[in-house]
Amino acid sequence: MTLGREESQVAQQVTTGSEVVGYRRDHDAVDPPYLHPDYVATRTRAPKRPLIPLPHTLSEITGPVYGHERIGELDHDLTRQHEGEPLGERIIVSGRVLDGDGRPVRNSLVEIWQANSAGRYPHQVDRHPAPLDPNFSGAGRCLTDDDGSYRFITVKPGAYPWKNHPNAWRAAHIHVSLFGPAFATRLVTQMYFPGDPLFFQDPIFHSVRDPRDRERMISGFDLENTVPEWALAYRFDIVLRGREATPIEED
Amino acid sequence: MALMPTPSQTVGPFFHIGLSDDGRAELVSPDDPDAIRLWGTVFDGTGEPVDDALIEIWQANRAGRYAHPEDTREQIPLEDGFAGFGRCATDTQGRYEFITVKPGAVPGLGGALQAPHIEMSVFARGLLKRVATRVYFPDEVEANEADQVLGSIADPAERGTLVARGEAGALRFDIHLQGDQQTAFFGV
Numbered sequence: 001m002t003l004g005r006e007e008s009q010v011a012q013q014v015t016t017g018s019e020v021v022g023y024r025r026d027h028d029a030v031d032p033p034y035l036h037p038d039y040v041a042t043r044t045r046a047p048k049r050p051l052i053p054l055p056h057t058l059s060e061i062t063g064p065v066y067g068h069e070r071i072g073e074l075d076h077d078l079t080r081q082h083e084g085e086p087l088g089e090r091i092i093v094s095g096r097v098l099d100g101d102g103r104p105v106r107n108s109l110v111e112i113w114q115a116n117s118a119g120r121y122p123h124q125v126d127r128h129p130a131p132l133d134p135n136f137s138g139a140g141r142c143l144t145d146d147d148g149s150y151r152f153i154t155v156k157p158g159a160y161p162w163k164n165h166p167n168a169w170r171a172a173h174i175h176v177s178l179f180g181p182a183f184a185t186r187l188v189t190q191m192y193f194p195g196d197p198l199f200f201q202d203p204i205f206h207s208v209r210d211p212r213d214r215e216r217m218i219s220g221f222d223l224e225n226t227v228p229e230w231a232l233a234y235r236f237d238i239v240l241r242g243r244e245a246t247p248i249e250e251d
Numbered sequence: 252m253a254l255m256p257t258p259s260q261t262v263g264p265f266f267h268i269g270l271s272d273d274g275r276a277e278l279v280s281p282d283d284p285d286a287i288r289l290w291g292t293v294f295d296g297t298g299e300p301v302d303d304a305l306i307e308i309w310q311a312n313r314a315g316r317y318a319h320p321e322d323t324r325e326q327i328p329l330e331d332g333f334a335g336f337g338r339c340a341t342d343t344q345g346r347y348e349f350i351t352v353k354p355g356a357v358p359g360l361g362g363a364l365q366a367p368h369i370e371m372s373v374f375a376r377g378l379l380k381r382v383a384t385r386v387y388f389p390d391e392v393e394a395n396e397a398d399q400v401l402g403s404i405a406d407p408a409e410r411g412t413l414v415a416r417g418e419a420g421a422l423r424f425d426i427h428l429q430g431d432q433q434t435a436f437f438g439v
Contacts, residue, residue, distance in 0.1 A: 019360070019361070020321075024253075025438070026253070026255060026256060027256040027258075027259070028438070030255055030256050030257075030258045031256075031258050031259045031379070031380045032258065032259065032260070032379040032380065033379070034378065034379060034380070034382075036379060039261075039377070039379070041376050041377030042377050042378075042379060043296075043377075044295045044296040044297050044299075044377070044428075044429060045295050045296065045301070045375060045376075045377035045378055045428050045429065046296075046377070046378075046428070046429060047382060047428055047429055047433055047434075047436050048296075048429055048430075048433065049409070049433050049435075049436075051436055051437060051438035052403065052404055052435055052436070052437050052438065053403075053437070053438050054383070054400065054437035054438060054439050055359075055360055055399075055400070056439075057357070057358070057359045057360060057365065057400075058317060058321075058322060058357050058358055058359075059309075059311075059317075059357060059359075059365070059368070059370050059385075060370070060439055061321055062309070062317040062319035062321055062322055063309055063319065063336075064309060064334060064335065064336035065318060065319055065320070065334070098254060099254075100253055100254050100255070100256060101253065101254070102252065102254055111269050111270060112269055113265065113266065113268040113269025113270070114269075115265075121265040121268060122268065123264075123265045123267065123268055125264050125265065125303070126264075126265060137268065138268050138269070139268045139269040139271075140269075141269075175260075175262065175263065175265075175266065175269060177262075177269065177270055181321075182321075183309050183370050183372075183383075183439065184439050186307075186372060186381065187256070187257065187259060188259060188260065188261075188262050188374060188381070189257050189258060189259055189260045190260040190261075204260060204261060204379070207260075207379050208258040208260075213255070213258050214258070216255070216257055216258065217257065217258060217260070238257045239254045239255065239256050239257050240256060240257075241256050242253060242254070242256075
């Protein structure tokens, strides 16, 4: 991973003194609580003791670097990983990964997974009686570019039933996993689609308490990135935690 | 202008599709003379093993250097092929297992060395955000005693949940998500 000028300066600040520059803890107000009883599985899995505050040391401000790992040429295109094309509505999902100060998070791994267009995962645990698609595995990955941008081509995932409560259905979503620059910035989230009629009864979506925060998990229809006569597009920008230190202004 | 972070959501039961642990549970070759086996079982609040958890670890190399641009201590060598990251999904018995090396000590607050430790994240269905913990080593009694992070945990039993147990030539680190034996988890 090559460091831009801003990152080099942060790195210098971090290691010239004996104290490192940590990450802001504003995610605490945004993230769902561990225990959200409407999501039944949290009842036996949510830790009950209060979290122990961990000061940010070198161990927390560093994290896995993926820049050197090879990403396959078609890893970002979920519609071209098999002999034929998957069924469903082809879509482009793109956006930028930014830090809390609006700076691009570069060369950072983005991993996604999702159900097929019928709402079925090719996973042994998934018993939903909807068809599997031999041309769709539902997994993709890519690295963000210098602008923090990423782009996937896939099909729109279907909604699927689950057993959380009577007639429970997950709102359509794509799982998104990000590392960012540090152990502290690790994030797994879900991208939702605008106007989904299933939001009202989805306890995972509603585990995020503030409606404005929930709103930021919903992608936007992205006319600009549609490809005429080929695919519609959705935009999903992702924000990772910002740094505690005052950012150095660019020239 | 500060931007608020995107909220966390659960990995759900199907993460195996997208978060491949293929080859990532071995950070070093099992033939490495310093190789250690770090394993454990993840339990829920009813004492049942959690067979759909994902464990990730992050650690310094055996000399105590992180393979990361912000660890600029050039005097400590990096190791070719050692990235310091591991990922392992639990099996049907709720078990995970890594082959790695014991990391060297790294500086903490005020520059004092921390006891050797491995950073660990646990993801699972029913966890709306990861839980983060640290694995400490049973043969580092003195360093553990002096460690600032361990020292910040008042209850000795809770502190003890962070020290792996030496067992049959391996290190065992069970994770209890909930209950009387709950593992100490950190707000990172």
